[in-house]
Amino acid sequence: MFFFVKGYITPSLTTFSNLHPGYRVYKMDGYYSDSSYWVLDHRTIIMNLTATNLYNRTIFLDEYDARDAYKMENLFPNDWHNLVVRLKNDIDGPLMGLVYQYFTKSYATGTQCDHSCRRGLLCSFISARIEDPHACDSIPS
DSSP, X not given: OOOSOOOOOOOOSSOBTTBOOXXXXXXXXXXXXXXXXXXXXXXXXXXXXXXXXXHTXXXXXXXXXXXXXXXOSOOSHHHHHHHHHXXXXXXXXXXXXXXXXXXXXXXXXXXXXXXXXHHHHHHHHXXXXXXXXXXXXXXXX
């Protein structure tokens, strides 16, 4: 399996159970002649619902920058592929825990996601066809 294209989905500002609202700011290579329009980095900002309700004011927090958080050179498809390989090779390690934390917009920590949870999350990252029984065979059981 190899990434040849990467699609980005932004966080939701809508509140959901077990998720903080959030939004994402993209740094793009763009608006000049012959620009690639590649995403160069993205920063995710979340609203901490607990603190917002406690202090009766909206509290936004910088959650993470993708390249820094995941130690990626760029955000090109090959870089995302390399991240997935790193996650597969250490599915129960701290990096996958961090991925889960950011997936929940810092509502939960990585310790709240066991091996089966991590495998399912990683499977959803690499397959657009999660119903395919063999789509995630390459992920350690």
